[in-house]
Amino acid sequence: MTDYKIKLDVFEGPFDLLLHLIKEEELNIYDIPISKITTQYFEYLDVMKQLNMDVAGEFLVMASTLVYIKSRMLLPSPPATEEDDASGQDPREELVRRLLEYKKFKDAAVTLREKETLQTNSFSREFLSDWDENDSDYLKEVSVFQLLALFRKILTDSGQGHLYEVTLEDVSVTEKMNEIMDLMATTPKVLFQDFFNKLTNKMEIIGTFLALLELIKQQLVRAFQQDDSIWVQKADDDPRSEISLVEDLAPAAPGEQTDGQNDETNGGHPSNETGKE
Amino acid sequence: MERNDALRAIEAVLFVSDSPVTLESLQTVLEGLKKDEVREMLAELSAKFEDHGIEVVEIAEGYQLRTKSECGEWVKKFHKISRSTKLSQAALETLSMIAYRQPITRQEIEDIRGVDSSGVIKNLLDKNLVRSLGRKKVPGKPVTFGTTKKFLEYFGLVKLSDLPTLKDFPADEGGATQENLRFDELTQTRIEDLEPLDENEDEFNPDEEKLFDGAAVESEEEENNEADGKDQASKNSR
Numbered sequence: 239m240t241d242y243k244i245k246l247d248v249f250e251g252p253f254d255l256l257l258h259l260i261k262e263e264e265l266n267i268y269d270i271p272i273s274k275i276t277t278q279y280f281e282y283l284d285v286m287k288q289l290n291m292d293v294a295g296e297f298l299v300m301a302s303t304l305v306y307i308k309s310r311m312l313l314p315s316p317p318a319t320e321e322d323d324a325s326g327q328d329p330r331e332e333l334v335r336r337l338l339e340y341k342k343f344k345d346a347a348v349t350l351r352e353k354e355t356l357q358t359n360s361f362s363r364e365f366l367s368d369w370d371e372n373d374s375d376y377l378k379e380v381s382v383f384q385l386l387a388l389f390r391k392i393l394t395d396s397g398q399g400h401l402y403e404v405t406l407e408d409v410s411v412t413e414k415m416n417e418i419m420d421l422m423a424t425t426p427k428v429l430f431q432d433f434f435n436k437l438t439n440k441m442e443i444i445g446t447f448l449a450l451l452e453l454i455k456q457q458l459v460r461a462f463q464q465d466d467s468i469w470v471q472k473a474d475d476d477p478r479s480e481i482s483l484v485e486d487l488a489p490a491a492p493g494e495q496t497d498g499q500n501d502e503t504n505g506g507h508p509s510n511e512t513g514k515e
Numbered sequence: 516m517e518r519n520d521a522l523r524a525i526e527a528v529l530f531v532s533d534s535p536v537t538l539e540s541l542q543t544v545l546e547g548l549k550k551d552e553v554r555e556m557l558a559e560l561s562a563k564f565e566d567h568g569i570e571v572v573e574i575a576e577g578y579q580l581r582t583k584s585e586c587g588e589w590v591k592k593f594h595k596i597s598r599s600t601k602l603s604q605a606a607l608e609t610l611s612m613i614a615y616r617q618p619i620t621r622q623e624i625e626d627i628r629g630v631d632s633s634g635v636i637k638n639l640l641d642k643n644l645v646r647s648l649g650r651k652k653v654p655g656k657p658v659t660f661g662t663t664k665k666f667l668e669y670f671g672l673v674k675l676s677d678l679p680t681l682k683d684f685p686a687d688e689g690g691a692t693q694e695n696l697r698f699d700e701l702t703q704t705r706i707e708d709l710e711p712l713d714e715n716e717d718e719f720n721p722d723e724e725k726l727f728d729g730a731a732v733e734s735e736e737e738e739n740n741e742a743d744g745k746d747q748a749s750k751n752s753r
Contacts, residue, residue: 250604250605250608250628250630251628251629251630252629252630253628253629294630296629296630296631300629336626336627336629339627340627340628340629342681343608343611343612343615343627343628343681344608345681346611346614346615346678346679346681347604347607347608347610347611349611349678349679350607350610350611350614350670351602351607353670353671353672354601354602354607354669354670356584356671357669357670357671358587358601359584359585359587359588360572360581360582360583360584360587360671361581361582361587361590362533362534362579362580362581362582362668363532363533
């Protein structure tokens with residue numbers, strides 16, 4: 239996996255990101271090398287995707303705009319016709335205009351920040367009642383990029399330079415059924431939980447559970463409850479022993495609890511029971 | 516009224532007021548004093564506070580008693596305030612657009628920022644830094660936004676024209692013309708050209724209607740202040 243070393247700053251939007259790229263690469267805003275900036279823009283989007291982030295729609299719109307401009311730049315411009323003055327225009331013009339427009343206000347925001355900093359050292363009565371430290375609105379304004387930057391930092395700090403690829407093993411239910419039957423051949427009565435004890439993989443756990451259900455359905459094994467524990471038993475044994483067990487328990491266990499137990503074994507148990515009686 | 520009584524009265528009124536007190540309301544309280552006389556007294560009062568922890572400040576179209584900035588550290592310690600700034604970058608950017616381009620619609624803000632801004636605007640409305648001005652007479656009749664007195668107070672400005680001119684790029688001539696005109700009659704006409712909001716309207720927040728109630732009054736005041744900003748002579752004569 240490629241080791242990305244791109245520094246992720248906090249961007250307010252696609253214009254902000256573009257301005258950052260222009261500044262970092264010391265590009266001329268009036269003559270943006272569109273191919274270069276498009277490549278870099280996409281690198282940033284890639285980083286976001288690498289982190290499984292939903293890239294905000296606005297960033298994708300800008301990406302398509304960049305690609306469009308790039309393609310326009312590659313094509314020879316059609317000869318200017320009288321009715322279409324725009325054909326001779328630089329395809330970057332609109333983008334540059336919007337970038338400059340945004341930059342004006344970004345700069346103005348810097349001035350406002352300076353004034354804010356100055357002013358927040360001077361207090362009036364209302365100020366204190368209004369702007370308390372625990373203002374929850376303050377929390378709402380964290381952008382996804384701040385979170386992303388933080389996440390990057392955590393990854394770096396934890397020294398997780400690279401990620402490991404984990405391949406999922408295919409778990410076959412039939413295989414699991416065979417495994418269970420093999421186990422049952424040696425140990426006729428197994429605690430339900432014991433089937434899952436050694437399993438760490440979610441798929442294996444699900445596979446084992448499905449295999450158990452299937453075996454119960456095929457009446458190869460039976461499940462029953464005893465002392466709050468669920469046991470699984472090989473069906474070849476004397477069926478009576480199992481039935482007697484259930485009967486033994488039935489008076490002791492309240493009706494509702496029995497229902498609950500039936501649910502747990504996915505109805506396999508009652509069908510067996512009724513089938514025999 | 517004795518001059519010293521008047522000085523004490525001004526001090527007392529400023530002390531109890533939550534928000535900046537205008538010259539006009541001081542005049543009303545003091546009865547029979549000219550604006551210039553009140554202004555003079557405010558200057559005298561301000562001089563008296565030289566060695567104090569608080570001062571008389573001209574801010575947000577009025578006057579206010581505020582703690583001196585060199586005491587900010589101690590006030591913060593007392594109130595356990597740790598951060599020095601409050602607004603997020605997104606909020607500041609949006610606020611600068613609203614301040615320089617008011618009345619401005621949400622769509623116009625989003626066109627400049629390139630991202631969805633409804634959340635930020637809602638937040639600014641909640642903080643009372645911006646208000647709805649009225650509806651623009653275009654299809655869809657979008658609500659427009661402008662800054663409040665609270666905005667001026669928060670940034671320590673007396674009036675909007677105290678904001679620095681937007682730094683324009685040499686090639687951006689079209690923008691420059693517009694920016695030079697930003698707070699004069701053009702802005703005013705644009706505000707007056709809006710449609711008032713309907714009653715019980717609830718597009719952004721329930722306070723919207725309340726915010727708009729003060730708009731007509733404030734518009735007049737803004738006009739006065741703009742005259743102030745442009746024409747120093749007229750300011751002195753008042």
